[in-house]
Amino acid sequence: MEPSAVPEEEEEMPLTAASGPAGCQLFGYVGIEAVLDQMKIKTMKTGFEFNIMVVGQSGLGKSTMVNTLFKSKVSRKASQPGQEERIPKTVQVQSITHVIEEKGVKMKLTVTDTPGFGDQINNENCWDPIIKYINEQYERYLREEVLITRKRKIPDTRVHGCVYFVPPTGHWLRPLDLEFMQRLSKIVNVVPVIAKADTLTLEERAEFKQRIQEDLKTHAISVYPQEDFDQDPDDRLLNDRIREKIPFAVVGADQEHQVNGKRVLGRKTKWGIIEVENPAHCEFPLLRDLLIRSHLQDLKDITHNVHYESYRVRRLNESNRPALSPLNGLPGKGEGSSNL
Numbered sequence: 061m062e063p064s065a066v067p068e069e070e071e072e073m074p075l076t077a078a079s080g081p082a083g084c085q086l087f088g089y090v091g092i093e094a095v096l097d098q099m100k101i102k103t104m105k106t107g108f109e110f111n112i113m114v115v116g117q118s119g120l121g122k123s124t125m126v127n128t129l130f131k132s133k134v135s136r137k138a139s140q141p142g143q144e145e146r147i148p149k150t151v152q153v154q155s156i157t158h159v160i161e162e163k164g165v166k167m168k169l170t171v172t173d174t175p176g177f178g179d180q181i182n183n184e185n186c187w188d189p190i191i192k193y194i195n196e197q198y199e200r201y202l203r204e205e206v207l208i209t210r211k212r213k214i215p216d217t218r219v220h221g222c223v224y225f226v227p228p229t230g231h232w233l234r235p236l237d238l239e240f241m242q243r244l245s246k247i248v249n250v251v252p253v254i255a256k257a258d259t260l261t262l263e264e265r266a267e268f269k270q271r272i273q274e275d276l277k278t279h280a281i282s283v284y285p286q287e288d289f290d291q292d293p294d295d296r297l298l299n300d301r302i303r304e305k306i307p308f309a310v311v312g313a314d315q316e317h318q319v320n321g322k323r324v325l326g327r328k329t330k331w332g333i334i335e336v337e338n339p340a341h342c343e344f345p346l347l348r349d350l351l352i353r354s355h356l357q358d359l360k361d362i363t364h365n366v367h368y369e370s371y372r373v374r375r376l377n378e379s380n381r382p383a384l385s386p387l388n389g390l391p392g393k394g395e396g397s398s399n400l
């Protein structure tokens with residue numbers, strides 16, 4: 061019989077080998093891990109942006125939480141005792157940015173505070189301004205990305221994490237919260253928290269947390285960290301532990317008090333001081349660690365690869381239709397505000 065014309069399958073290269081010029085193979089240590097140092101140096105030079113948003117009903121402590129975040133270990137924004145001002149009701153979307161530098165790594169942290177909803181008799185569409193804001197940031201990024209001459213680094217104002225404040229009712233999630241989170245979770249990473257957790261006992265907190273988890277499951281609301289995006293069994297294990305604890309029961313405070321000779325951020329009550337940075341008192345440290353420490357890059361990756369990507373696809377499909385303005389045209393009035 062004639063020898064088969066099908067070429068023999070190429071042998072898989074051993075893991076320790078790399079192809080050199082003209083197909084020769086280099087065995088032994090190549091040193092590719094040096095790329096990690098290069099990536100690190102690049103990130104240190106350029107720095108990075110990270111954007112968080114707080115959303116929820118009026119009076120749940122969103123603005124207080126923004127201050128808590130900045131005054132806590134994140135940036136240790138100086139606060140003068142006795143100079144505290146009462147936080148006014150938030151009436152418009154407003155962002156606060158701090159550049160934080162640690163061991164040569166620079167992070168531009170922006171927290172966007174939003175007006176609370178729930179004051180109106182009819183709260184229908186109260187999510188519109190929030191969804192509009194989130195989509196506007198995707199649109200901004202997209203417009204920069206499709207330019208022929210692009211900036212080397214596109215300014216990133218996209219919301220990487222949206223902290224949703226659940227009122228501490230101790231019951232179930234309200235239809236308004238369910239609907240809001242359902243809509244949000246389709247376009248952004250949602251991290252739900254139980255607001256003003258100091259108003260619940262420890263048992264109430266645990267029960268409420270469980271009910272919220274059940275509610276989210278029943279209504280197929282996929283909050284961060286989404287199970288679908290776990291990359292490997294290690295990831296799954298770590299994220300499962302976080303999912304058990306979500307929503308974090310948080311307490312916010314922007315005043316410092318003296319406790320055992322140390323200044324701590326907390327709420328002073330008749331019975332003592334609730335220290336917001338003390339894990340025995342509340343889960344604010346877990347929230348802060350998830351956002352700013354352990355899952356920061358993952359939040360950015362999911363925002364870029366999943367949420368922004370689906371916005372981009374929908375928007376480009378839309379702009380291919382003749383009735384709509386092309387993306388590279390000048391932004392028209394009201395453009396970028398579509399509630400895609």
Ligand SMILES: Nc1nc2c(ncn2[C@@H]2O[C@H](COP(=O)(O)OP(=O)(O)OP(=O)(O)O)[C@@H](O)[C@H]2O)c(=O)[nH]1
Nearest residue numbers: 118119120121122123124149150175176256311312
């Ligand atoms: N008990 C308790 N009170 C809190 C907590 N956080 C904030 N507060 C108080 O709740 C009130 C409202 O806080 P804000 O931070 O203004 O609430 P907000 O969600 O920004 O309200 P809007 O701007 O109207 O949406 C203030 O008196 C705060 O001191 C908390 O964790 N526990």
Ligand SMILES: [Mg+2]
Nearest residue numbers: 122123149150
């Ligand atoms: Mg506010």
